[in-house]
Amino acid sequence: MMENMTTGGMLEIGGVSSDKLAAACGTPLFVYDEAELERRVQDYKSCFRSELFKTEVIYASKAFVCKAMLDKLKQYGFGLDVVSGGELHLANQSDFPMEQVYFHGNNKTEDELAMALSLGCGTIVVDGIMECRRLVAMANRMEKEVGVLIRINPGIEAHTHKYIVTGDLDSKFGVTFREEEIILELIGLLRESKYTKLNGFHVHIGSQIFDLRAYDALIERMMKFIKKLKSKHMIEVRQLDFGGGFGVRYTAEDEPSSIRKVCKSIIEKCEAEIRNHELQLEKIMIEPGRSIVAEAGYTIYRVGFLKDTPNKSYLFIDGGMADNIRVALYDARYECDLANKMDREKSKKYTVAGKCCESGDILIEGAMLPQAEPGDLLVVYGTGAYGYSMASNYNRLNKPAVAFVKDGKARIVIRRESYADQMRLETNEEVNL
Ligand code: LLP
16 A cells, blocks of 8 residues: 555545545545556556567556546557457547457447447457357457457456466356367457458456466466467467456555566566467567556545444444445455544544445444544545446435546546436336337
């Protein structure tokens, strides 16, 4: 976690004090430290390189995306992973270079595929045989060229600290590489069309992974597999995309590897395997999401009421599960502080709870904080990934605003939703059947 500056007990983010941010932008507020974002993007850009092959870092939009984020990624020449027409639309509206967009997903609709083809999306990651048939037919009909990666389920499952090499044949994503006939059929289909160009394979083994040996095992498996395709079927694979999933620090217990270390480890393993199997790979890609945005993001809430029950001291905030579903959904852990009392002794244990009508709307259990009062500011660290992107209007809460801060300046990059915004879709129209 980054060490933040404090002045007079007030937390600063990007040189801006949190009370000023809260007063000017309202709460709850997502705040991104732009310099930290840039450092992370730059680290990926400069460390994920090799003399032996081209490289591309593809940002996973799902972690957090908006125009300002895409503008930044454009500057650094990143690729972009999208998984829906909505993410694709945003990329297009942000003038993101379409040839650097990778369209993922296990059930892309016909409309989404048509949109991707007509916008000139560079690569479609094909998930299975039915999708492949449809894509080939559509590309032929629309006379649109597109690169294709086939998503493989490599039988390696990684969950945080552990990884297991499984024979899991039942993931909803991809084709297991044991189903060689299906992979050959997919390759055959793609080759039949002059519009679809098979570039290689894509894999993604999970999220919040700390043990880099999981990627070593993955790289070994994939390289062995493409070696076999080459020697047995004369199929030359040119690109491999190893997905994302690199762990971040949510609490002091998390010990992620640095971005530099992650990149070095993957690059060196790829180089060794390529030499070992005498392969001719053109390009290696990775797709980080969380590790770029999580630790650059904060949520600032205003403390409302406090309530003591026989065994707990509740501290209520003006957001909760609507802006951070990760705690209720995954038991995610976060750390927090009272942003306006950074210099006070943390003398009391609180249960930080949101305002939604659900008992599970608890953000942090057992948070040691200074004595709190209504009007204090609670900051939750590391909320930059899958917070805003998974936010909902549960209980008709307005989605928070998102601010980028840098060098003592702040700008709003996503406006706070208003009740009027929520009413926008309300209607009473007769349907023509
Ligand atoms: N590539 C693919 C194909 C993915 O499915 C994902 C994440 C990524 C890249 C980026 O993974 P990352 O580097 O962000 O871990 N909502 C969950 C995370 C779901 C991740 C889904 N796929 C959470 O809040 O923890």
